[in-house]
Amino acid sequence: MGKIFDVEFMIEIIPDILKGIPYTMTLAVISFIVGLFIGLIGALIKIYKVPVLRFITGVYVSFFRGTPLIVQILLFYYGIPILLRIINQRFGTSFDVSGVPAMVFMLVAFSVSSGAYLTESIRAAIISVDKGQLESAYSVGMNTTQAMIRIVLPQAVKVALPVFANFFIGLLKDTSLAFAASVTEIMGQAKIEAGRASRFFEAYIDAALIYWAICIIFEFLVVRMERNVRKNERGMEK
Amino acid sequence: MIDIRGVQKSFKNTVVLRGVNLTVEEGETVALIGSSGSGKSTLLRCINLLETPDHGSITIGDYKFKAHDISRHTKKEVRKRTGMVFQNFGLFENKTALENVTEALIIVQKKKKAEAIEIGRYYLDKVGMINRADYYPIALSGGQKQRVAIARALALNPQIILFDEPTSALDPELVQEVLHVIKQASDEKMTMLIVTHEMDFAREVADKVAFMDEGVVLEAAPPEKLFFHPEHERTKQFIDRYMQRFSYSI
Numbered sequence: 001m002g003k004i005f006d007v008e009f010m011i012e013i014i015p016d017i018l019k020g021i022p023y024t025m026t027l028a029v030i031s032f033i034v035g036l037f038i039g040l041i042g043a044l045i046k047i048y049k050v051p052v053l054r055f056i057t058g059v060y061v062s063f064f065r066g067t068p069l070i071v072q073i074l075l076f077y078y079g080i081p082i083l084l085r086i087i088n089q090r091f092g093t094s095f096d097v098s099g100v101p102a103m104v105f106m107l108v109a110f111s112v113s114s115g116a117y118l119t120e121s122i123r124a125a126i127i128s129v130d131k132g133q134l135e136s137a138y139s140v141g142m143n144t145t146q147a148m149i150r151i152v153l154p155q156a157v158k159v160a161l162p163v164f165a166n167f168f169i170g171l172l173k174d175t176s177l178a179f180a181a182s183v184t185e186i187m188g189q190a191k192i193e194a195g196r197a198s199r200f201f202e203a204y205i206d207a208a209l210i211y212w213a214i215c216i217i218f219e220f221l222v223v224r225m226e227r228n229v230r231k232n233e234r235g236m237e238k
Numbered sequence: 239m240i241d242i243r244g245v246q247k248s249f250k251n252t253v254v255l256r257g258v259n260l261t262v263e264e265g266e267t268v269a270l271i272g273s274s275g276s277g278k279s280t281l282l283r284c285i286n287l288l289e290t291p292d293h294g295s296i297t298i299g300d301y302k303f304k305a306h307d308i309s310r311h312t313k314k315e316v317r318k319r320t321g322m323v324f325q326n327f328g329l330f331e332n333k334t335a336l337e338n339v340t341e342a343l344i345i346v347q348k349k350k351k352a353e354a355i356e357i358g359r360y361y362l363d364k365v366g367m368i369n370r371a372d373y374y375p376i377a378l379s380g381g382q383k384q385r386v387a388i389a390r391a392l393a394l395n396p397q398i399i400l401f402d403e404p405t406s407a408l409d410p411e412l413v414q415e416v417l418h419v420i421k422q423a424s425d426e427k428m429t430m431l432i433v434t435h436e437m438d439f440a441r442e443v444a445d446k447v448a449f450m451d452e453g454v455v456l457e458a459a460p461p462e463k464l465f466f467h468p469e470h471e472r473t474k475q476f477i478d479r480y481m482q483r484f485s486y487s488i
């Protein structure tokens with residue numbers, strides 16, 4: 001055990017750390033999708049200045065953008081059980097907190113947090129679409145929903161795509177914080193392996209390489225997707 | 239036929255329309271002229287309810303509405319009956335020329351896709367744009383975009399098309415191709431209300447010219463009368479100013 005740096009150990013534990021990928025991906029993808037939904041609703045509330053909801057959205061966005069993610073994670077981790085207990089007491093229900101996997105708490109935490117960031121990105125993207133587009137959609141008889149879905153949002157997506165891609169890469173890496181809530185994603189797995197042999201550096205190198213590889217693959221996909229979305233800038237169909 | 243009665247509109251503290259009266263008979267082309275800021279765009283936008291008028295009533299064919307009684311249903315009915323061509327074209331940037339024309343046929347008029355495409359191609363052909371059917375707006379010149387926009391308005395078969403300075407954003411050499419298409423629609427008895435600074439075009443094509451000044455239609459008459467024997471001093475001043483500018487520019 002006298003090695004300064006144990007390459008064999010580093011390679012040996014890779015398969016175990018890879019077991020964390022499904023958790024990492026699930027967290028990132030589901031939180032992103034739910035976050036998009038929340039963000040779209042939040043953005044529309046802000047743009048259409050819906051009374052009351054507009055105020056709530058403002059506080060929500062401000063809070064989640066203004067507090068560290070790790071603090072939010074711990075608040076959800078400790079807060080949801082307390083909330084459930086209060087609900088049980090109040091309404092005589094019997095939700096079992098201990099039966100809920102930590103992963104679910106983290107899905108909620110990451111979704112809510114993503115929603116706050118995406119509210120602002122989506123709002124900015126929608127506003128960047130020329131107001132004339134909406135008016136000409138009205139002039140041909142579309143209602144607001146039709147105009148949004150068929151004309152404005154597709155153009156907003158084009159603007160937002162690079163922002164979304166960056167956000168997703170950030171989110172993917174941020175999911176590593178879920179180990180604090182004992183979710184066995186990549187970082188959580190690495191920590192377990194590291195602890196077993198007291199070889200932290202080797203395990204965390206593995207984790208770093210795995211995150212890096214995932215991000216490279218994702219960036220490659222984004223480039224292809226952007227090319228697809230931007231087809232109308234080439235001027236002709238096909 | 240459209241009939242505009244006593245339409246008023248203010249933005250915050252500025253009164254823009256002070257009681258506009260104007261009639262466009264069926265099949266008629268009316269040119270709306272007047273200096274910048276006199277309220278021409280606002281009037282058009284009140285007709286298809288992109289702006290909500292404060293007072294007055296408007297009749298479009300068989301549909302009549304009053305300013306104080308405008309609902310989502312009113313907007314739907316009004317926009318079904320009106321088409322609009324904007325100064326800045328307003329083509330859907332994420333749709334090809336053909337899709338720009340077929341979009342509302344499918345989404346709003348609920349036509350079958352094949353039928354919509356047939357109609358779309360017919361009108362693109364009419365405005366000389368069939369060979370650009372699959373181009374996105376970004377790949378079209380201003381004149382081409384405006385012709386597609388006109389095809390889009392025509393294809394919906396509205397009871398009136400409102401044009402807001404359709405050639406003002408165009409390079410001079412592209413103006414004629416657009417005016418040509420508008421004249422063609424006029425010859426085919428499309429009912430049209432056209433805000434324009436092209437006085438020659440107004441004289442040649444319009445059945446009636448309306449002069450707008452400080453939020454009212456001061457007078458409306460056949461072109462020869464309005465241009466050469468206007469009733470009001472303000473009209474005369476405006477036209478003199480225009481004719482002068484025109485003769486300088488030659």
Ligand SMILES: Nc1ncnc2c1ncn2[C@@H]1O[C@H](COP(=O)(O)OP(=O)(O)O)[C@@H](O)[C@H]1O
Binds near residue numbers: 275279
């Ligand atoms: N949305 C608006 N808010 C405030 N003022 C407006 C708005 N739209 C137009 N106006 C004002 O109304 C007046 C008439 O404008 P407009 O109808 O565009 O005139 P025109 O088309 O004849 O040049 C102008 O003084 C303009 O500043």
Ligand SMILES: [Mg+2]
Binds near residue numbers: 278279280
């Ligand atoms: Mg104007």
